[in-house]
Amino acid sequence: xxxxxxxxxxxxxxxxxxxxxxxxxxxxxxxxxxxxxxxxxxxxxxxxxxxxxxxxxxxxxxxxxxxxxxxxxxxxxxxxxxxxxxxxxxxxxxxxxxxxxxxxxxxxxxxxxxxxxxxxxxxxxxxxxxxxxxxxxxx
Amino acid sequence: xxxxxxxxxxxxxxxxxxxxxxxxxxxxxxxxxxxxxxxxxxxxxxxxxxxxxxxxxxxxxxxxxxxxxxxxxxxxxxxxxxxxxxxxxxxxxxxxxxxxxxxxxxxxxxxxxxxxxxx
Numbered sequence: 265x266x267x268x269x270x271x272x273x274x275x276x277x278x279x280x281x282x283x284x285x286x287x288x289x290x291x292x293x294x295x296x297x298x299x300x301x302x303x304x305x306x307x308x309x310x311x312x313x314x315x316x317x318x319x320x321x322x323x324x325x326x327x328x329x330x331x332x333x334x335x336x337x338x339x340x341x342x343x344x345x346x347x348x349x350x351x352x353x354x355x356x357x358x359x360x361x362x363x364x365x366x367x368x369x370x371x372x373x374x375x376x377x378x379x380x381x382x383x384x385x386x387x388x389x390x391x392x393x394x395x396x397x398x399x400x401x402x403x
Numbered sequence: 404x405x406x407x408x409x410x411x412x413x414x415x416x417x418x419x420x421x422x423x424x425x426x427x428x429x430x431x432x433x434x435x436x437x438x439x440x441x442x443x444x445x446x447x448x449x450x451x452x453x454x455x456x457x458x459x460x461x462x463x464x465x466x467x468x469x470x471x472x473x474x475x476x477x478x479x480x481x482x483x484x485x486x487x488x489x490x491x492x493x494x495x496x497x498x499x500x501x502x503x504x505x506x507x508x509x510x511x512x513x514x515x516x517x518x519x520x521x522x
Contacts, residue, residue, distance in 0.1 A: 288430050294459070
């Protein structure tokens with residue numbers, strides 16, 4: 265079983281999409297996630313959750329982050345054993361969102377929503393670099 | 404290119420009905436906000452937003468709906484009703500905790516009736 269999983273994972277090619285930091289590019293990012301998640305074998309529900317969570321991370325990168333010198337941000341995907349991880353990178357310096365537990369608030373839900381549908385969300389921050397890793401295991 | 408669209412408004416029983424479909428993301432949300440705020444500013448304070456043809460919403464769309472609902476609640480007799488049948492969009496409402504803030508209905512008729520009675 266282990267050998268089968270490793271062979272299957274090896275057949276899934278890691279890839280990277282570099283896209284302009286423009287809100288009009290969000291649907292491109294969503295299609296990329298949808299295709300990668302389906303190719304990895306996630307069911308429709310999990311595909312939707314991955315699309316939703318990664319869309320939030322890319323939205324944050326476009327909205328609050330900073331692109332590289334060519335105006336681009338990075339979205340990549342890597343497979344581990346039975347687990348897919350999407351990585352969103354921008355060149356901005358992360359600013360901690362104001363935590364607001366009021367459900368009537370208009371802002372500040374993105375990170376909590378990502379975490380609610382992913383198995384793991386990691387935030388790697390340093391000056392000039394924000395990296396969000398979103399992982400989900402296949403059932 | 405995002406598939407978002409928003410329909411021309413119709414008014415039934417003094418309730419304004421807006422239909423927004425496709426994917427409502429950070430690119431589309433400003434259009435939705437602008438449209439809803441135009442009605443609120445014009446004192447049309449009973450709004451139905453029909454999302455029956457929406458296939459995706461994100462946190463910025465949720466923010467627009469929450470903001471509109473809050474403004475309408477502060478207005479005398481104002482109210483927002485949202486029609487939603489898409490299972491995944493309903494799931495986003497649920498995980499956002501918005502079911503307690505925004506009234507959800509499964510048909511436009513039901514939403515209009517609820518606001519007409521409330522008014």
